[in-house]
Amino acid sequence: MRTLIRDCNIASPGIEVKHGSILIKDNIIYSVLTPGESLPDADLVINAAGLTAIPGLIDIHCHGRNNCDFTDGSEEGVNTIGLNKLKEGVTMMLPTTLTQSEEALEAAFSSIAKYNGKGVKMPGIHLEGPFINPSEVGAQNPAFVRMPDIKFVERLNSIFPIHKVSFAPELPGGDTFVTDLLAMGIVPSAAHSSAKYAEFYRCYAKGLRNLTHYCNQMTPLHHREIGLVGAGLLHSNVFAEMICDLQHTGANMIALAFKVKGPDHMILITDAMRAAGMPDGEYDLGGLPVMVAAGAARLKDSVALAGSVLRMNVALKNVVASTGLPLREAVRAAALNAAHSLNYSNIGRIETGFTADVALIDENYIVHYTIVDGEVRYSLD
Numbered sequence: 001m002r003t004l005i006r007d008c009n010i011a012s013p014g015i016e017v018k019h020g021s022i023l024i025k026d027n028i029i030y031s032v033l034t035p036g037e038s039l040p041d042a043d044l045v046i047n048a049a050g051l052t053a054i055p056g057l058i059d060i061h062c063h064g065r066n067n068c069d070f071t072d073g074s075e076e077g078v079n080t081i082g083l084n085k086l087k088e089g090v091t092m093m094l095p096t097t098l099t100q101s102e103e104a105l106e107a108a109f110s111s112i113a114k115y116n117g118k119g120v121k122m123p124g125i126h127l128e129g130p131f132i133n134p135s136e137v138g139a140q141n142p143a144f145v146r147m148p149d150i151k152f153v154e155r156l157n158s159i160f161p162i163h164k165v166s167f168a169p170e171l172p173g174g175d176t177f178v179t180d181l182l183a184m185g186i187v188p189s190a191a192h193s194s195a196k197y198a199e200f201y202r203c204y205a206k207g208l209r210n211l212t213h214y215c216n217q218m219t220p221l222h223h224r225e226i227g228l229v230g231a232g233l234l235h236s237n238v239f240a241e242m243i244c245d246l247q248h249t250g251a252n253m254i255a256l257a258f259k260v261k262g263p264d265h266m267i268l269i270t271d272a273m274r275a276a277g278m279p280d281g282e283y284d285l286g287g288l289p290v291m292v293a294a295g296a297a298r299l300k301d302s303v304a305l306a307g308s309v310l311r312m313n314v315a316l317k318n319v320v321a322s323t324g325l326p327l328r329e330a331v332r333a334a335a336l337n338a339a340h341s342l343n344y345s346n347i348g349r350i351e352t353g354f355t356a357d358v359a360l361i362d363e364n365y366i367v368h369y370t371i372v373d374g375e376v377r378y379s380l381d
Helices: 075-088 102-113 148-158 173-182 199-203 227-234 249-260 312-323 325-334 338-343
Strands: 001-010 016-027 028-032 046-047 052-055 057-062 088-096 125-128 162-167 189-190 239-243 265-269 281-285 287-292 296-299 356-361 367-372 376-380
Touching: 001 325, 001 356, 052 125, 052 325, 057 075, 057 125, 057 312, 057 338, 075 088, 075 102, 075 265, 075 312, 075 367, 075 376, 088 102, 088 356, 088 367, 102 125, 102 148, 102 325, 125 148, 148 162, 148 173, 162 173, 173 189, 173 199, 189 199, 199 227, 199 367, 227 249, 239 249, 249 265, 249 312, 265 312, 265 325, 281 296, 325 338
Parallel strands: 001 046, 001 052, 057 088, 088 125, 125 162, 162 189, 239 265
Antiparallel strands: 001 016, 016 028, 052 356, 281 287, 287 296, 356 367, 367 376
16 A cells, blocks of 8 residues: 655654655655655555644553543543544554552553554553652542552553553652563653652662653752752753643743753653543543633642643644744654653654654644554544
């Protein structure tokens, strides 16, 4: 199967082409053509004039969409989320769980293992909690918080692969937990934490390189104790995963983080809950009541944010507007960096030999096509 995307602008890390074309053969980008080059024959031709091709977006932190949550334990819900994430230009995601009982998590893992694969790719799970600091639960359920336990992780991993675990590094045995996770090929990330810098550094020395929802539910920057926020700014090789919805982080904080760290170690996430893609109203998150209004999800009768209703294409738009970065650089944070953080080497770029995961967006960042493994799985028309 040969697919030709013709007459599109192309914005990929380090690459910008006006009125170029992309030839896809089966599931691989076969060639990127510049204006004036002869166009090859193809089985499918997408006339993309006025659209920009970007690498398929990767969301490594998403709890749900369209009134479905991964911890519902519903196979139908998993399929619904997978299909609807395509509307955001997402081609790969990590289904993200909540701090729940082991039984509830087993049910969630089992439902994800039965995913029909018709939407975005879901190669592994992001286990957020239950190994978090009780004083920093945020919108997680405190009833199910527990200490780091690698055997717990192993049991769940036997049902479906875990790619990432978010936990509080200051908890007892945090540094050993990092070592054990890395030995299993799982990415450790700091989250829901009151860690001081020294506590972070103990885990950093063992290989911790990610900060989950950067700036939120973590120790803030102070001139005598830089905490986790300061650690992210100090260490250039740490990935800062940020919810760029202008609610969890303001435009100036987004600009500051990108300026200090550069676009190579920023990762855009949604942390979206079930209300994403839905109208305002009352929903729940892990059994906790949530009100959604004016683009913000908050615990009922509280000002505390409870996940987001952010879409990845909107996050990318917000970053460009907040930082002034050209799209070819901003898109690193929406695809390539997430791939690198998970040790994927063949996705996140529009270049010859890379997997054909591509999104086509207009000037308003509305997604017109999402192509996964060379297959058009979503079109706006």
